[in-house]
Amino acid sequence: AQSVTQLDSHVSVSEGTPVLLRCNYSSSYSPSLFWYVQHPNKGLQLLLKYTSAATLVKGINGFEAEFKKSETSFHLTKPSAHMSDAAEYFCVVVYSSASKIIFGSGTRLSIRP
Amino acid sequence: NAGVMQNPRHLVRRRGQEARLRCSPMKGHSHVYWYRQLPEEGLKFMVYLQKENIIDESGMPKERFSAEFPKEGPSILRIQQVVRGDSAAYFCASSPGSGRAADTQYFGPGTRLTVL
Numbered sequence: 001a002q003s004v005t006q007l008d009s010h011v012s013v014s015e016g017t018p019v020l021l022r023c024n025y026s027s028s029y030s031p032s033l034f035w036y037v038q039h040p041n042k043g044l045q046l047l048l049k050y051t052s053a054a055t056l057v058k059g060i061n062g063f064e065a066e067f068k069k070s071e072t073s074f075h076l077t078k079p080s081a082h083m084s085d086a087a088e089y090f091c092v093v094v095y096s097s098a099s100k101i102i103f104g105s106g107t108r109l110s111i112r113p
Numbered sequence: 114n115a116g117v118m119q120n121p122r123h124l125v126r127r128r129g130q131e132a133r134l135r136c137s138p139m140k141g142h143s144h145v146y147w148y149r150q151l152p153e154e155g156l157k158f159m160v161y162l163q164k165e166n167i168i169d170e171s172g173m174p175k176e177r178f179s180a181e182f183p184k185e186g187p188s189i190l191r192i193q194q195v196v197r198g199d200s201a202a203y204f205c206a207s208s209p210g211s212g213r214a215a216d217t218q219y220f221g222p223g224t225r226l227t228v229l
Contacts, residue, residue, distance in 0.1 A: 036220070043117070043204060044156075044220035090156060101146070103156040 002026050004093040006104035013081050014112045021076040021107045023091030033074040034092040035065055038106075044090065050074065061085070086111045115140065117207050117221035125227045126195050134190040134224045138207030144168075145188040146206040146218055147180055156204065162188060163210065195228045202226075 007022040025031060035047040048059025055067045061084075065076045074091060091104040118137040126132050138145050147159040161169040162182040173180065177195075182188040192199055202225050206218035 034217070043119075043222040044206070046217055046219070049217060101158050101161070103148070103158065106156075 002093070002095050002102060004091055004102050004104045006089075006091050006107050008107050009105065010108045010110065012110040012112060015083055016080050019076070019078040019081045019085065019109065021089050021091075021109065023074045023076065023104055025072055025074065025091075025093045032094040033065075033067060034094070035059065035063070035074075035076050036090045036092060038088045038090065040087070047076070047089075081109075081111050083111050083113070085109060117205060117219050119203075119205050119221035119224050121224060122222060123225050123227070125229060127229050128196055129194050132192040132195050132199070132226055132228075134192075134203050134205075134226070136188040136190070136205030136207075136221060138188070138205075139219055142207035142209050142219070144208045144210035145182050146208070147188075147190050148204045148206070150202040150204060150223075152201070159190075192226075195226075197228050200226055200228045 004023065004025045011021060013019055033050040036044040037047050038044050047063050048057045048065055050057045050067045056064060058064045063076055063078050065074050067074050076089060086109055088106045088108050090106050093102050117139055120135050124132055136145055143164050145162045148156045149159055150156050158172040160167065160173050160180045162180060164182055165184055177193045179191045180188065188205065190203060202223045204223045205221045208218045
């Protein structure tokens with residue numbers, strides 16, 4: 001079955017240290033992959049997306065993600081965390097052949113001063 | 114360009130009443146998606162609509178829930194005879210509609226439904 005797994009429900013890092021949010025998906029031909037962020041009491045905002053162009057995708061607010069087909073992963077990273085990064089992050093996989101949109105369960109990112 | 118608009122932002126209903134949630138897509142967008150976020154859970158896809166058509170409703174509960182996106186006006190998610198388990202945040206998203214499900218979706222702020 002097609003699926004997406006966010007391996008950590010909660011990640012806590014200190015301000016100024018790197019961020020890694022993990023996402024794995026079930027293998028399929030040419031998935032499209034997205035990361036969205038949701039701040040408290042707000043709607044979702046697109047951070048970045050991969051749609052079969054460059055495997056390293058740069059997004060807003062200093063985030064980037066690398067598509068690794070061999071590992072079926074699309075992990076989200078940021079070199080230096082900022083307090084304003086505290087939010088919920090969702091990895092989303094779209095299987096165009098089946099028009100299926102699947103959200104991960106989310107990772108809550110906390111930033112320690 | 115105004116973003117996706119949802120109203121009301123907060124809705125309180127008693128068990129057995131009807132809930133109507135509205136979504137106005139971004140200007141020029143012809144595709145609308147509805148998602149539900151239960152407390153402490155991630156987003157769950159419910160339904161994907163084009164103007165006057167339901168493209169994919171595989172995430173919609175079989176009973177009490179319906180959605181429409183008429184030629185004119187907003188998309189409506191309707192929940193009849195609400196129960197406490199329907200309490201959740203309901204998010205709407207829209208996309209330009211190139212015909213591909215991989216279009217970037219732009220999300221509204223959500224409607225928080227509380228069933229007493």
